[in-house]
């Protein structure tokens with residue numbers, strides 16, 4: 001794979017966003033922690049230094065040795081990066097007296113600077129800092145100022161080193177992408193050749209080379225990532241790819257059959273393993289959310305291990321790991337606190353002795369979708385809402401029984417079918433129903449009922465990290481609530497979840 005731009009992460013929440021903006025220019029880039037970047041820099045054509053929650057003046061702040069990079073590769077230093085260059089190269093950084101968060105406008109731009117080509121006068125830039133550069137480093141020239149920040153941008157004479165105090169990567173820096181393009185394409189001469197088509201071509205060649213005639217087993221979930229990974233591998237190694245789709249008894253209504261059907265036309269070698277009873281009997285009597293998740297993870301591994309033993313001489317396990325998963329496990333701050341144990345067939349025990357192959361580990365979700373489209377995968381499959389590995393188990397609060405699973409499958413089907421027929425499905429990032437562990441009193445046909453309550457949840461989000469509830473039309477909610485209560489026996493009340501994440505989460509467990 002081509003390596004074009006190296007992004008050094010100093011712990012800013014925006015580092016991933018820099019990568020997104022660079023990829024939008026069809027330029028490939030990789031993020032590395034500031035203290036663990038590759039020693040061989042020959043594949044890279046430019047370097048970007050990111051922001052940081054630290055002050056450069058703090059003793060424990062990131063202070064890497066950049067002598068291998070600076071002056072040798074074109075460099076763009078953003079926010080903390082810009083302060084870092086100033087602080088250690090003869091300039092001065094100090095706490096600023098005014099708060100500089102949010103909107104600012106460039107009040108001065110040096111003339112005839114390629115970096116600012118096409119950038120409008122007064123261009124809006126987004127600031128997020130509490131330190132300020134009070135004096136430029138040696139050999140630096142001021143390129144731009146805002147009303148409050150004299151050194152909003154500078155460059156070092158005799159080097160291709162640029163530094164900016166604001167964040168070009170955020171949406172609110174109106175000309176941010178233009179400046180990144182000016183730097184990467186016009187100043188650093190980085191090729192814009194990272195397209196889904198080029199990715200598929202290169203990855204298929206790489207997989208052929210790496211896997212040769214080896215057999216590979218892959219867990220197929222019906223979701224986007226594992227499906228795209230499967231189609232890519234299938235293109236490279238054909239029938240040596242063995243896909244296993246496990247029914248854990250916690251899928252959506254008819255999903256096991258539907259997903260298997262959907263895969264039929266795709267030329268994949270898929271085996272459906274119906275382990276529903278095994279999962280449900282292991283889960284019987286368990287109410288604690290974390291114990292449920294861990295039990296499902298364990299049984300998954302057992303089922304998968306059994307299945308891989310049936311494939312003679314299998315050497316590799318393929319996974320649909322994508323870039324955010326990778327970044328989270330290597331970031332400057334280290335893996336974040338466990339809120340919920342996300343099950344992943346990824347955490348396989350050593351005894352399985354399979355080597356791992358992850359063809360999508362460098363792609364963001366939307367890039368995976370575009371690659372999937374290039375591969376000709378059905379848009380309906382690519383547009384599917386995310387569905388958690390532990391399935392309905394984490395939407396049934398309290399213990400799980402086959403009866404509860406069936407009630408929830410029926411409710412979920414009415415809700416999801418309703419979203420589709422009202423043209424709302426694609427406007428929602430994720431939707432589902434939750435079965436609450438309480439009964440409430442109702443009256444149906446003059447008779448008292450004492451039945452279950454279900455909650456409906458529909459959220460908008462881009463990555464699942466933050467989310468807000470969707471303002472579904474009242475008419476739609478009214479119709480769906482009616483349908484659920486009339487069609488699903490055992491439910492007499494429907495409520496709608498109006499919590500955002502944070503402070504709530506998307507799933508209830």
Ligand SMILES: Nc1ncnc2c1ncn2[C@@H]1O[C@H](COP(=O)(O)OP(=O)(O)OP(=O)(O)O)[C@@H](O)[C@H]1O
Nearest residue numbers: 219220221223224225226244245246320345388389
């Ligand atoms: N029912 C299943 N049968 C087989 N493998 C599964 C199943 N559910 C999940 N997996 C495997 O576990 C991985 C992680 O699943 P999970 O749903 O947690 O991830 P994901 O990010 O949603 O990915 P995907 O889009 O592939 O579902 C999947 O990529 C897939 O390889």
Ligand SMILES: O=c1[nH]c(=O)c2[nH+]cn([C@@H]3O[C@H](COP(=O)(O)O)[C@@H](O)[C@H]3O)c2[nH]1
Nearest residue numbers: 341342343386387388389390464505506507
């Ligand atoms: O693959 C998964 N395995 C899991 O164990 C899991 N738990 C939650 N989710 C999905 O992750 C997103 C964020 O969910 P939460 O706000 O509930 O943490 C939402 O999209 C959830 O559906 C999971 N996905």
Ligand SMILES: NC(=O)CC[C@H](N)C(=O)O
Nearest residue numbers: 051052079080129130131
């Ligand atoms: N966003 C940043 O990189 C901030 C840098 C530094 N922590 C400051 O507050 O000035």
Ligand SMILES: [Mg+2]
Nearest residue numbers: 221223387389
């Ligand atoms: Mg999934």
